[in-house]
Amino acid sequence: MKPNKLFSSPKGRRVRVPMLLLMITVVSFLMNCSKKKDTYYCPMHPNYTSDRPGTCPICNMDLVKKEDIKETDHTEHNSEPSSQMEEGQETSDEVVLSKEKQQTIGIKTEIASKKDLTKQFRLYSSVAYDPDLYAALTEYKEAIRSSALAPEVSSGINITNLQLRLRQLGLSVEQIRLWSSGQRDPSELILGGKAGRAHIYSQIYESDLSSIKVGLAIAFKTDVYPNREFRGKIKSIDTIFDKNSRTLRLRSEVSDPEHLLKPQMFGETNAQLSSVAILSIPTSAILDTGIRKLVYVQTGPDRFRPVEVKTGKVFDSWTEIISGVEDGQSVVSESTFLIDSEAKIRFGSNAHSH
Known part of the structure; x- marks a missing residue:
């Protein structure tokens, strides 16, 4: 071989x-x-990257393929003025999110506009039984009578202290005058209504205090008389919160010509607050940091800017805007927390520095 x-x-x-x-x-x-490899990243944790598809080990979100930003920018913006900010460049008060990423984290927007809104209140209530207020009113009336009979003996300081006590129990100055004038009998507070009326006590939460006013119409219902509705108005609001439940007591008078309502009878008070043409946005759009309230306003198809707002009345799913957002602006209504987290990841402590 x-x-x-x-x-x-x-x-x-x-x-x-x-x-x-x-x-x-x-x-x-x-x-x-030399061959370019694909890069995948987590929409919620952009610092984590991988060279293959998968899920983020931090939040288990599906990884998204990172596109070539420079090539995309050149294709999409080659006909626009050079002074315009390129996609991918972010300022300290704006977050840039591609349409794909907006869909991934579930961003939805809503336009701020003026609306006619109505809020319903359903308050736990009972027919009044208030021996403390009865005793304070009786003592006050007796002090006034004694002062009229013997002004040289009576003490003006004592009357002033009794008035302060009645204010602490929730009566306004006008109501103190009404109860002490003889037009109202304090015994109604422990024996039940007279002269075709009944007194209703209701509890309102601290968060709803700005919406409830004296004079607001109410309707009281009780299971004892399921087909009856006792209508009236709020007469006064207590001045001191319950420290445990963070509630205030409302005092209302309702019509009860048949004297059907008895002291301590339980029921529910319904009230309705209506407002016309108020600027409002979805309540879900508002991010309360504890120090201030923020809303993310959409400034472009892929740009969002945090704005501090002042709010007014809350109508369940809608909130009145006093300042910060203008009529016609588009705000993030869903995934507000996620876009705020994105801003904090990118800008750190400067995310809300504006």
Whole structure:
């Protein structure tokens, strides 16, 4: 058999085949290194990246393929003025999110507009039984009578202190005058209504205090008379909160010509607050940081800017806006917390520095 010339040649020529294989390997390696690899990142944690699809180990969200921003910008913006900010460039008060990412984190927007809104209140209530107020009113009336009979003996300081006590129990100055004039009998507070009326006590939460006013119409219902509704108005609001439940007591008078309502009878008070043409946005759009309230306003198809707002009345799913957002502006109504987290990840403590 004829020997191979490559291997029958001198020692220096016998290494030609291994050297050729080594060169092929090196060239192949360099070509693979120069080939661009795909990069995947987490929409909620952009600092985490991977060279293959999968899920984020922090939040388990599906990784998103990172596009070539420079190529995209060149294609989409080559006809626009050079002074316009390129996509991907962010200021300290704006967040840039692609349409794909907006869909991923579930961003939805709503336009701020003027609306006619109505809020319903359903308050736990009972027919009044208030021996403390009865005793305070009786003592006050007696002090006034004694002062009229013997002004040189009576003490003006005592009357002032009794008035303060009645104010603490929730009566206004006008109501104190009404109860002490003889037009109202304090015994109604412990024996039940007279002259075709009944007194109703209701509890209102601190958050609803700005919406409830004296004079607001109410309707009282009780399971004892399921087909009856006792209508009236709020007469006064207590001045001191219950420290445990963070509620205030409302005092109302309702019509009860048949004297059906008895002291401590339980029921529900319904009230309705209506406002016309007030600027409002979805309540879900408002991010309360504890120090201030923020709303993310959409300034472009892929741009969002946090704005501090002052709010007014809350109508369940809608909130009145006093300042910060203008009529016609588009605000983020869903995933507000997620876009705020995105801003904090990108800008850190400067996210709300505006």
